[in-house]
Amino acid sequence: MTRxxxxxxxxxxxRRALKLGVLVFAIVILIALLLDLLFPMDVPRLNAASFGQxxxxxxxxxxxxxxxxxAFADHDxxxxxxxxxxxxxxxxxxxxxxxxDRWFYSHLGINPAALLRAAWQNWRCHCVVSGGSxxxxxxxxxxxxxxxxxxxxxxxxxxxxxxxxxxxxNEILTLYLNYAPMGGTIEGVEAASRQYLDxxxxxxxxxxxxxxxxxxxxxxxxxPDRHPQRARLYRDKVLKRLFDFGVLSAxxxxxxxxxxxxxxxxxxxMLAPIFSRWARSQRPNSAxxxxxxxxxxxxxxxxxxxxxxxxxxxxHSAAILVMDNASAEVRAYLGxxxxxxxxxxxxxxxxxxxxxxxxxxxxxxxxxxxxxxxIHSESLLRDVPRQFSQYQPDNFTGTFSxxxxxxxxxxxxxxLPAVQVMEALGPSVLYNALASAGVRIELPAFAEPNxxxxxxxxxxxxxxxxxxxxxxxxxxxxxxxQSLLPLVADSSRWLLSPASAYVVGNMLRSPRPDRARxxxxxxxxxxxxxxxxxxxxxxxAWAVGFTPRYTIGVWFGxxxxxxxxxxxxxxxxxxxxxxxFDRLDPHPDNFPQPVDVSKATICWPLGxxxxxxxxxxxxxxxxxxxxxxxxxxxxIDATVDGFARNPLTLAISEHQLRVDGYCxxxxxxxxxxxxxxxxLEPWITPSWRYAQQVPALDPRCQDRVxxxxxPLHIIGLEAHTIVRSSRQGGDGASLVMPELDLQAMGGSGLxxxxxxxxxxxxxxxxxxxxxxxxxxxxxxxxxxxxxxxxDRIEVEVQ
Numbered sequence: 001m002t003r004x005x006x007x008x009x010x011x012x013x014x015r016r017a018l019k020l021g022v023l024v025f026a027i028v029i030l031i032a033l034l035l036d037l038l039f040p041m042d043v044p045r046l047n048a049a050s051f052g053q054x055x056x057x058x059x060x061x062x063x064x065x066x067x068x069x070x071a072f073a074d075h076d077x078x079x080x081x082x083x084x085x086x087x088x089x090x091x092x093x094x095x096x097x098x099x100x101d102r103w104f105y106s107h108l109g110i111n112p113a114a115l116l117r118a119a120w121q122n123w124r125c126h127c128v129v130s131g132g133s134x135x136x137x138x139x140x141x142x143x144x145x146x147x148x149x150x151x152x153x154x155x156x157x158x159x160x161x162x163x164x165x166x167x168x169x170n171e172i173l174t175l176y177l178n179y180a181p182m183g184g185t186i187e188g189v190e191a192a193s194r195q196y197l198d199x200x201x202x203x204x205x206x207x208x209x210x211x212x213x214x215x216x217x218x219x220x221x222x223x224p225d226r227h228p229q230r231a232r233l234y235r236d237k238v239l240k241r242l243f244d245f246g247v248l249s250a251x252x253x254x255x256x257x258x259x260x261x262x263x264x265x266x267x268x269x270m271l272a273p274i275f276s277r278w279a280r281s282q283r284p285n286s287a288x289x290x291x292x293x294x295x296x297x298x299x300x301x302x303x304x305x306x307x308x309x310x311x312x313x314x315x316h317s318a319a320i321l322v323m324d325n326a327s328a329e330v331r332a333y334l335g336x337x338x339x340x341x342x343x344x345x346x347x348x349x350x351x352x353x354x355x356x357x358x359x360x361x362x363x364x365x366x367x368x369x370x371x372x373x374x375i376h377s378e379s380l381l382r383d384v385p386r387q388f389s390q391y392q393p394d395n396f397t398g399t400f401s402x403x404x405x406x407x408x409x410x411x412x413x414x415x416l417p418a419v420q421v422m423e424a425l426g427p428s429v430l431y432n433a434l435a436s437a438g439v440r441i442e443l444p445a446f447a448e449p450n451x452x453x454x455x456x457x458x459x460x461x462x463x464x465x466x467x468x469x470x471x472x473x474x475x476x477x478x479x480x481x482q483s484l485l486p487l488v489a490d491s492s493r494w495l496l497s498p499a500s501a502y503v504v505g506n507m508l509r510s511p512r513p514d515r516a517r518x519x520x521x522x523x524x525x526x527x528x529x530x531x532x533x534x535x536x537x538x539x540x541a542w543a544v545g546f547t548p549r550y551t552i553g554v555w556f557g558x559x560x561x562x563x564x565x566x567x568x569x570x571x572x573x574x575x576x577x578x579x580x581f582d583r584l585d586p587h588p589d590n591f592p593q594p595v596d597v598s599k600a601t602i603c604w605p606l607g608x609x610x611x612x613x614x615x616x617x618x619x620x621x622x623x624x625x626x627x628x629x630x631x632x633x634x635x636i637d638a639t640v641d642g643f644a645r646n647p648l649t650l651a652i653s654e655h656q657l658r659v660d661g662y663c664x665x666x667x668x669x670x671x672x673x674x675x676x677x678x679x680l681e682p683w684i685t686p687s688w689r690y691a692q693q694v695p696a697l698d699p700r701c702q703d704r705v706x707x708x709x710x711p712l713h714i715i716g717l718e719a720h721t722i723v724r725s726s727r728q729g730g731d732g733a734s735l736v737m738p739e740l741d742l743q744a745m746g747g748s749g750l751x752x753x754x755x756x757x758x759x760x761x762x763x764x765x766x767x768x769x770x771x772x773x774x775x776x777x778x779x780x781x782x783x784x785x786x787x788x789x790x791d792r793i794e795v796e797v798q
Contacts, residue, residue, distance in 0.1 A: 056074050057287040058078065058079050058081055059071070059072040059286070060081055060287065061272070061280060061291060062289070062291065064290075064329075065294075066200070067295040069269060069272045069291065070272060071269055072280060079185055079187070080178065080191050081190040081288070082188075082190070082288070083188065085174050087190075087200070089201060089202055089204040091204055092204050094209070095238055098241060098247055099210075100213065102245075103134075104173070107134060108164050109161045110136075110160055110161065134160065135172065136172050137157065138176065139163060139175045139179070140159035140163055141159075180215075181219045183222070184266070192212050195267075196212075196224055196225060205259065206256045207256040210242070211238075211261065214237065222234055225263040225264060231263075232260075232261045235261065236257050274336060274339060276289075277349075278335075282484060290486075291484055292482060292483050292485060293333060298332050298334075304579070305320065305334055305338075305576075306337060306338050308337075308576070312556075315558050315560070316337070316557065316564065317344045317556075318334070318554070319337075319350035319554070319555045320334040320580060322550060322551075322584065323466050323551045324550060325546065325548065325549055327482065328474075328479040328481055328482045329487070335349040335352070350462065350555055350559060353461055354442050354460065355459065355462075355535065356459065356536060356539065357460040357465060357535070358533030358540060359533040360460075361430070361454055361456075363469075363507075363508060363531055364430065364468065366418075366504060367472075367495075367496045367501065368430060368496070369421050369424065370503055371496055372425065373630045375406050376406065376503075376625065376627070376631065377506070378406060378602055378607075379405065380403055380607055380635075380677075381417035381420055381635070382416065382420055383403075383404045383416045383417050384402060384416060384679045384752075385752045386640075388419060388423055388451055391451050391452060393451075394415065395414055396413065396415065398759075401683070402682065403683055404417055405622060406421075410507045411510045413531070413532065413533075415455055419454060422453070427448075427449035433495060434468070436495075437468070437471065437493045437495040438467070439468055441458035441459065442460070443458050456536060462542075462554075463481060466544065467479070467480055467481055469531075469551050471496070472529070473505070473547070475498035475594075476497055476500060477493070477494055478494070478495045497627070499594045499596045500627055502591060503597060503627060506529075514575060528547055531543070531545070532570045534569045534570075537563040538568060539557055539563050539564065540557045541555070541568050541572040548589050548591055549584075549585050549589075550584055555573065556573050596627065596628045599626070600623075601621050601622070601624070602624045602631065604622060604676075605676040606618075606634060606674050607634035608633060617673070618674075636677075640679055643675060646675050647672040648675055649671070650671045650673060650694065651669070651671075652669050652671045653698050653700075654667045655698065656695055658695040658697050658698060659700075663698055665700060665701075676688055678789065682757065682784060682790065711789065712745075712746045712747030712751075712784075713744065713746055714742065715743050715744065716741055716743055717740065717795065718793070720794060721795045722796045722797075722798060723740065723795060724738065725776065726738075737776075740770070742768060742781065743763075743768035744763075747785035749785050751785055752784045752785075753769075753782070754780075754781070754782040755771065755779055755781055756779055757780070775797070776797045776798060778795075779794070779795050781793050
C-alpha cells in the first residue's frame with residue numbers, strides 16, 4: 001500500500017468516525033429530547049421569577065426597615081423565605097461553592113471526577129463517605145426524590161442534566177439557595193439565617209456563612225441551636241477548606257474560627273400580629289410583605305399597652321393607630337391589647353371594627369358649618385334642654401350651661417349645641433361630605449342620615465377616624481392611611497378648606513388635663529389638638545389627636561359591645577393618647593395660620609363684628625377666628641325664639657312704648673333691639689332678657705291686639721313662699737328638707753324646670769312633680785316651655 005493509499009484510508013476512517021460521532025451525538029440528543037418529553041420537568045414551578053408569588057413559600061411581614069414583624073409558614077408548615085442570588089451574602093456563595101461544588105460553573109450538572117472520587121472513597125471504606133453530588137444533582141433530588149440505588153442515582157443524574165438543559169447556572173443556584181434543607185421545617189438560606197441567626201442572609205459573617213454552607217449535609221445532626229459543638233466542628237472544616245484553597249488568609253481563618261456558634265432556637269416573630277394578619281390578606285401572593293410600620297415603635301407601644309391593660313377588667317381590650325401626616329403612612333397598628341389573651345378576645349381587630357364613634361364627629365359638623373358660612377369660632381350656641389322633632393338629646397353630664405360659643409361647645413363636647421348646628425347644617429350634608437372624602441358612615445339597615453349621627457348614631461372604625469382627623473392635620477385634605485409598600489396611588493380628597501380645618505384644629509387645641517397649670521400657661525399643653533368620645537352605654541371610649549407630624553387614635557372597650565360603666569374617653573383613652581404623643585412628638589410645632597384666617601372681635605347676641613354693632617346691641621364681646629372674613633349672624637330658630645330676624649326693629653311712641661299697626665298713635669320712632677334666644681333667658685343677665693329689651697306695649701294698643709295663648713305660669717305656689725323643714729330622731733339632730741309639688745299651666749309643649757340655674761327635669765302640663773329641697777335658704781325656681789316662654793318664683797326653705 002502506497003503512502004497516498006494510507007493517507008486516503010486514514011482520512012476515510014476519520015470521516016467515518018466523525019460521522020459516527022455526529023450520529024451518536026444526535027442519537028443522544030434525540031434520546032435526551034425524548035426523555036425530556038416523556039418525563040418533563042415542572043418548569044413553571046421551578047422558575048425563580050415566580051418565587052414571590054408562590055404558596056409553597058412562607059410569608060414574612062416586615063417593617064419599613066425590613067425588620068420582621070410576623071411570619072406565616074407555607075401550607076405544609078415549612079419555613080421557606082424566597083431570596084434572590086443578589087440578596088445573599090457573597091461570603092455564603094463563596095463558601096458553598098468552594099466546599100460543595102468548586103466546578104459548578106464548569107460541569108453540565110454531573111461532575112465525573114467527583115463521582116469517581118466518591119466511588120473510590122466508598123469502596124475503600126465499605127460505607128457511604130460521599131455521594132459525589134453536584135449542587136445541580138442536589139436540587140434534582142430535592143424536587144424529584146429517589147431511592148439510594150443505582151437506578152435512583154442514575155435518575156438523579158438525568159434530572160440534573162435536564163435542569164441544566166432548562167435553566168441557567170444562576171437559576172439552579174437560586175433554587176438551591178431557596179430549597180436546601182436546613183433542619184426541621186426550615187428550608188433555604190434566608191429562612192435559616194433569620195431563624196437561627198436573627199438576620200437576613202445578606203448580612204452573614206464569614207463564620208456564619210461557613211456554618212450555613214455545611215448545614216444541608218446533615219441538617220438534623222448539625223442544627224446549631226441543638227448541637228452547637230458539632231456544628232462548630234463542621235463549620236471549622238469548611239473554613240479550613242477555604243484556607244487550603246487560598247480563599248482565606250491565616251489571619252481571617254483564625255478570626256473566623258474564634259467566632260462562637262450562637263444560634264437561637266427558631267422562633268416565629270410576633271410583632272403587630274393583627275396587622276400582619278391583615279397585611280397578609282391584602283397581599284396573599286407576596287412572600288415578603290413590606291409595610292410602613294416602625295418595629296421599634298410597635299414593640300414599645302405593645303409592651304406599654306399589655307402592661308396597662310392589666311389594670312382593666314379581664315374582658316376589656318384596646319387599640320392604637322399611629323399615622324405619619326407627611327405621607328399618611330401607618331407607623332404603629334395595635335389591633336388589640338394582647339393578641340394571645342383569649343379573655344380579652346385579643347385576636348379581634350379593633351382598628352378595623354365598626355363601632356359607635358360617640359362625639360368624635362362633632363369637629364366635622366362644626367367644620368362644615370364654618371365652611372358653609374353658618375357659624376364662626378365664637379358663634380352663640382345654645383346648651384339648653386330641647387326636643388328636636390322626635391329626638392331629645394341630653395348632655396353627658398346631665399347638666400346645661402345656657403349660652404356657649406362654638407369653641408366652648410366643642411372643647412367641652414356639649415351635645416345640645418352640636419345637634420343645633422347639625423340641624424342647621426343638615427345630617428345628609430355631613431354624611432355625604434364624609435363619603436365624598438372617602439369615609440362612609442355605617443348606618444342601620446334602611447336608615448337615613450339623621451341628627452343622631454353627630455352623637456355617634458352610626459358606625460365608624462378607628463382606621464376611619466384617624467383618616468378623618470389626619471385630614472384636619474393636612475389642611476382639610478383627607479388621605480386614607482397607607483400601611484403597605486409600595487404605596488398605592490394618592491387618593492386625597494378635600495373635606496374642608498385649609499382655613500376651616502385650621503379653625504377647627506385651633507378649637508381642639510386646649511390645655512392637657514394631665515399637665516400642670518404652668519405648662520398650660522406657657523403654651524406647652526396647647527399644641528396637641530384632641531377630641532374624646534364615649535358611645536351610648538359606655539361601650540366605646542375614644543381619643544383622637546393630631547400635631548403637624550402625627551395623627552393618633554385610641555380606642556378602649558369590650559370587643560363584644562358590652563357596656564363598661566365608668567369607662568369613657570376622657571379618663572380611659574385620653575391619657576393613653578398623651579402617652580403615645582409624649583413618646584413620638586414631645587415638643588410639637590404649631591400649625592401655620594392660613595392667610596384667609598383672620599381675628600376679629602364679635603358681639604353677642606347678634607354674632608356680628610363689634611365695630612359694626614351699636615353699643616346698646618353689643619351685650620358681650622368675643623374674640624373670634626374668621627374664615628375669608630365671613631361673619632355669620634347667630635343662628636335663629638323662629639319657632640322657639642318668636643322672631644325671625646335679629647336685631648328686631650320696633651316702632652315706639654313718644655313715651656318710649658311699643659306700638660304696632662293696631663295702635664292709633666300718630667308719632668312713631670324706630671328702635672332696634674338685640675334679642676337673646678328665648679330659651680337662654682334662665683342663664684343671662686336680667687337686663688338682657690326679652691322683657692327688659694322690648695318696651696311694654698302702649699296702653700292705647702292693648703285692646704286692639706289679638707288674644708294669644710295663655711301665658712306660662714307656675715301654679716300651686718306663690719312667690720316668696722316660705723316652707724319649713726322638720727327634724728327627726730330622738731334628739732332632733734336629723735334635718736328633713738321639705739317637698740314641694742310643682743306644676744305649670746299655659747305655654748306650649750314640654751316644660752323644662754330649673755332650680756338655682758341647674759336643670760332638674762322636664763314635665764308635661766297635666767303632670768305635677770315633686771321637688772325636695774337640698775339645702776335651706778332661698779331657691780330660684782324657673783320653668784320654660786318649648787317656645788322659650790318662662791315663669792319664675794322664689795321660695796325660702798327654713
